[in-house]
Amino acid sequence: MEKKRKFIILVDNDLVSLKIGTSVLEGKYAVATAPSTKKLFFLLEKRLPDLILLDVEMPEMNGYETIKIIKERPETRDIPVIFLTGKNNQDCKCKGFSLGALDYFIKPIDPPVLLKSIEAHLFHKDIMSTNKL
DSSP states (O other): OOOOOOEEEEEOSOHHHHHHHHHHHTTTSEEEEESSHHHHHHHHHHOOOSEEEEOSOOSSSOHHHHHHHHHHSTTTTTSOEEEEESOOSHHHHHHHHHTTOSEEEESSOOHHHHHHHHHHHHHHHHHHHHHTO
């Protein structure tokens, strides 16, 4: 029996980044893309992902505001969030981690490193949910 693939939502308003991210992830994970936070929250109403990859700089609501909402809601607070962004300074990274991000990658991403990070965070999430039983 084939193991069900983990589900990841990739959030970025840049369509090229969505296309690249999808090509990196789709062989190993089920992927949905959201070109806006509005679309992300719509998707979250339909199906909760195993992990969210989130850009910081987006037009209607930035990634920092988005992760605050995700972490405040009981139904989404335990979803791991990894930032994928062009914002490359220590303050931005620290802010992302302080808001609950588990990792912070600067674009352009290094696909093998991103995939290993995702794998580690999903493994940790599985272990933690098993221990809650």
